[in-house]
Amino acid sequence: MNTERRNAMDLLETLKKRGFVEQMTDEAGLIEHLAKGPSSVYIGFDPTADSLHCGSMVPLMALAHLQRAGHRVLPLVGGATGLIGDPSGKTELRKLLSAEQIKKNIEGLKEQIGRFISFEKQDAKIVNNADWFAGRSYIEFLRDVGRHFSVNRMLANKTYKDRFEGENGLNFIEFNYQLFQAFDFMHLYKEEGCRIQMGGNDQWGNICAGVDLIRRVLGKDDAFAVTFPLITTSSGAKMGKTADGAIWLDAARTSPHDFFQYWRNVPDTDVDRFLKLFTFLELSEIADLTKDGGQALNAAKEKLAFEVTKIVHGEAEANKAKSGARGEVSAMPTVTVNKSDFDGDGQGILNVFSKIAEMAKSNGDVRRAIQGGGLYVNDEKVTDPKGSLTLADFNDDGDCFLRFGKKKKKRLKLA
């Protein structure tokens, strides 16, 4: 067996062992193909918001692994398809976004994708399907692409079938989505030499449609599909979603501190899986971290949180978040306040927690916390919702420590 072939197999094995692979077409053929030298891979990202959330980290990490293995990666932002909305895995019609909004979202996405893969070399390039759909006529598209699709077969496809039979219906615009995605793949096959498309398992039908289209139109059988498993937490919740919303990669939406905490608080049963998927640590090192189980997993969780935060927000922020999580004063999330605001009668305790420190949604939220006995100022339990915070509550360094529940802590610092 030659080296190239071994490398190709190793790469696939690694991806499998790390939990990236749910399904793939023609594994033998794919190894064969990868062994021939650097290939190109594409994964689509929907520009439905101006930031990605951590559910998108699976595809991003997959691209990063492939790039590190020497392959060319093509993150595709769906400037055109975003205008339609993929029905896959959705139970209802997605709301349509304006072209302007999508353009703005794409800018945000580009920056974030860059944290996972490097654009410095020629082996990565962001592509936007709006570039090749923009000038295309409907008639031409129907004739060249549409005729290769059997409606019968599409309806049998789970993605469409569920919607077709479900309560919310499926409208024509969404029904076209698969054709667009298939066309994307074919276009990138021709123009960028892209041979592999990866995506979430809900994309399986769409990706295979592309593989099919390439075979029918171009007569080529060296296009491959690989899908990732749908990542859920062990409690079944979709990855990266909390009641407050998603965990975003954008620091303005989810602070590095909160981001770190999300990973730090992952359930025991998810640590091993997440370390493999969301960090670049060697598998042997991961095995080491998790082998003792039980309480020892806390160290693994901290490592997980640190590594993931480092990838997304950089090492400095990761270090800071780690120190903050350990309770070190200097790294605690801090709100700077004016001394004059706390003169005399000071500020009402409700106001301090809800408005100034933004640790609670409303004053009512703070009241409830007080009632439940979970609100602290300088580690002293607050019992009176009418109480207030004055200069006397700040120590010599001008610090005052607020705590909401066990985990939410902030420091107020006098300016």
Next chain:
RNA sequence: GGGUAGAUACCGAAGCGGUCAAACGGGGCAGACUGUAAAUCUGCUGGCUCAGCCUUCGGAGGUUCGAAUCCUCCUCUGCCCA
């Protein structure tokens, strides 16, 4: 275009003239127990200047002392027919 069913808080879902800030379940938050885990138990879960007040039941009007509940119109969605 015709018919029909529906639109309730974060989600699902009761309520069908006053006792409704709205049952119940999920989720979430807090407390106890713990390991910043899980499981379990308890409390909370619209807003506020909080024993009181204000705004919510798709939207706009109307009936009534009183409407999430009745009437009219509108918007959206499902289903059936054309």
